Each structure stands twice: as C-alpha cells, then as structure tokens.
Amino acid sequence: MNVLIDGSVLEGGGQILRNSVSLAALLGKHLTIEKIRNGRKPPGLKNQHRTGIELAAEIASARVTGATNGSCEIDFVPGRIAGGTYAADPVTAGAATLLLQISLPLLLFAPSSAPSTLTLKGGTNATSAPQIDYIQHVFLPFAARHFGLNVAVDVRKRGYFPKGGGEVHVTVSPGVDGAKLTSASVLERGAVTRIGGIAHIAGLPAHLGRTMAESATKRLAACGFGPDASVPVPVEIESKREKNEDTVGAGSGIVLWAELAGGGMIGGSAVGRKGADAITVGEEAANELIKGLEAGGAVDEWLEDQVVILMALAEGTSEIRCGKDGLTLHTKTAIWVAEQLTDAKFDITVEDSGHTVIRCKGIGYTAPGDVNK
Numbered sequence: 001m002n003v004l005i006d007g008s009v010l011e012g013g014g015q016i017l018r019n020s021v022s023l024a025a026l027l028g029k030h031l032t033i034e035k036i037r038n039g040r041k042p043p044g045l046k047n048q049h050r051t052g053i054e055l056a057a058e059i060a061s062a063r064v065t066g067a068t069n070g071s072c073e074i075d076f077v078p079g080r081i082a083g084g085t086y087a088a089d090p091v092t093a094g095a096a097t098l099l100l101q102i103s104l105p106l107l108l109f110a111p112s113s114a115p116s117t118l119t120l121k122g123g124t125n126a127t128s129a130p131q132i133d134y135i136q137h138v139f140l141p142f143a144a145r146h147f148g149l150n151v152a153v154d155v156r157k158r159g160y161f162p163k164g165g166g167e168v169h170v171t172v173s174p175g176v177d178g179a180k181l182t183s184a185s186v187l188e189r190g191a192v193t194r195i196g197g198i199a200h201i202a203g204l205p206a207h208l209g210r211t212m213a214e215s216a217t218k219r220l221a222a223c224g225f226g227p228d229a230s231v232p233v234p235v236e237i238e239s240k241r242e243k244n245e246d247t248v249g250a251g252s253g254i255v256l257w258a259e260l261a262g263g264g265m266i267g268g269s270a271v272g273r274k275g276a277d278a279i280t281v282g283e284e285a286a287n288e289l290i291k292g293l294e295a296g297g298a299v300d301e302w303l304e305d306q307v308v309i310l311m312a313l314a315e316g317t318s319e320i321r322c323g324k325d326g327l328t329l330h331t332k333t334a335i336w337v338a339e340q341l342t343d344a345k346f347d348i349t350v351e352d353s354g355h356t357v358i359r360c361k362g363i364g365y366t367a368p369g370d371v372n373k
C-alpha cells in the first residue's frame, strides 16, 4: 500500500517533498504526494524540486511519475539505494543545498563501505535556502558532533541568483557495517565561545566583502558580542573574494555562526542584492544571529527543522532545546512528515522558561547489508 502525503499541509512548501521522498526511499515505501507546494505561488514543482526528485530517484533506483515542472503530484516507487558518484544540475540558480537536503539521508545509509560523492550545481548562496557556508559551518558540524555524520563539502564555484552555475562537491561516508545515527542530547545552551563568519564575494570588488564583515562585527559589538564587549567572545569573520575563473555571475553574501558551550550552533546570514549596500547586508546577518542568540535555544530556527529527519532516523531518544519563539512552521511540518512515514515518536514540551524542547524516539534506521562484500 502506498503512503499518501498531502503537500499542502502546514508550511506547504518544498521541504515536505524533500523529507517525504528521502524517508520513503530509505524505508522502501511507495509514496504519492499530492497538492505539491500548495502553499506557494505558483504551486507545483520548480526546477530545484524536480532535479532533487530525479537525483533521489537515481540513488534509490526509483520509478517516478509526475516529476515535471509545475506538476502538483508525483508517485515515487523506490528500489535499492546504491552509493556511488552522482551529479545534479537544476540549470537555474535553484539551491544546490536543497539538492543536498533530499539526497544526503540516502547516501548516509548507502549499503557500501566506500564514500559516495555528489557534484551539485546551481545556486550556492541563494535566499530562502541554507547558504552552502551555513551547511559547512552550522548544519554539518552540529550533525557530525551529535548524530555522527561524516560528510565533507568542497565549494568549487559559487553560484548566485540569477545565473546560478555554482558547483559543490560533497563526500558522504556512510556508517560502517550498517551503523546507525547516534541520538543527540543538546539541552544546555551554555555560553557563546566563539563567533565565526565568512563574507563571500564574486565578480565584484573585494572591499565590499571587507565592508560586510566589518559592518557585521560592529553590529555584534553594539549588541554586546565581541572581544571587548559585555559578552567577551572572539569574533573572526573572514572576507573571501572568489577568483574570476571560479564563478559564473556576480554576487555576495555573508554567513555568521556562534558556537555554544553546550554543543549548539546558531547561524545568521544574508545575501547581497540590488538596492542593499554591503553595510546593510552585514548588519542583516548580524541581526539574524543576535535574534537567534536571544531566542535562547541551542539551535537556530533553520537548524531546528533540518535536524528533525536525523532525530527520526537516529537510534534512541534525541532531545534538543529550541528557542523561546515556539517551533517554526517548517519544524512542525518536518515532524508531521516524519510521523507519517516512520514510527518515530515526537514529544514537544514548552518549558516554564518559554523554551521548547523537541524529544524524539528515533527508529534506529540501519542500512541494508553491504552489497559489495
């Protein structure tokens, strides 16, 4: 019997699709998704979503119908997952990081002891998606530390809106002999031990990168975070201009991250665009980081939804302290999807302090036997 997912539920965006396809592929479940991206205008698949489904289908030897641009319904019948060398290209500036979001869970459990490699093209630093630097410096360090992921990312070319053309190489080492993801326990926030960052720029003058970094540093200091501020913490924001041959179009952006003594991570970012000067972009990223720190959780609002699928797959009970702003709609949606497709049990508690703790008894997913042995 197939699992039917209503893509209009809660957030009603692309994440429902990515999480359901990943879980269906891992669990070998025949999946039908209807009303895809009903919460977006226009609804249906865009390049990025279609390319992600095609990539997942290739990795999982799936039979797919309905995966065309604009389609609001797909049928996904997974076969056997195989590790290996894969590539995906949305051709547009569609986010390469969202191609990673759909394919990473599959490759983590590929039944092979050899690492898999992914070459993902498209936008590396787009809006409404994690920037690749966020994946490198926030999501992956957190996922490695708490869930045991072993993934390396190499940004070969940056791709910005509207041209795209970025290229990212990802190496995913699956757990040895069917190893499971470990459960995460991140209940204490602890002090901020360091703030790091990268201001990236391509096809534009290098001083704009330095301006973004300086403006973010100033804003953080004004809000009490810096070597001489009321919260004494090192702030190290690198400014990096890509070589002209390493980029297709022009663009810029900044990603900041705060490392927390309790093992948590808080990110804040902004993407450069017409009409926003470098000072404003730097300040926007700093403001987002400060907002995340003030919420008082061990994860920021984005990491919160991105780790839900890992909590569902991990062995044992994960518990993660989130901020005081309540769970995001993306997080509630990710939990809903995980509950539809797996037997993971979630429990959400709002503490007296106002913080929300997500607890999840994961299914302890394990890869099928190594076909190469």
Ligand SMILES: Nc1ncnc2c1ncn2[C@@H]1O[C@H](COP(=O)(O)OP(=O)(O)OP(=O)(O)O)[C@@H](O)[C@H]1O
Pocket: 011, 012, 013, 014, 015, 016, 037, 040, 049, 098, 127, 128, 129, 130, 131, 134, 269, 301, 302, 303, 305, 306, 330
């Ligand atoms: N600024 C950001 N920093 C880090 N992650 C982000 C940021 N903005 C969005 N994300 C992440 O990107 C994902 C976006 O999911 P969403 O459902 O909105 O998907 P989408 O494919 O962009 O679709 P749609 O076009 O339907 O919105 C979420 O996992 C969210 O956490």
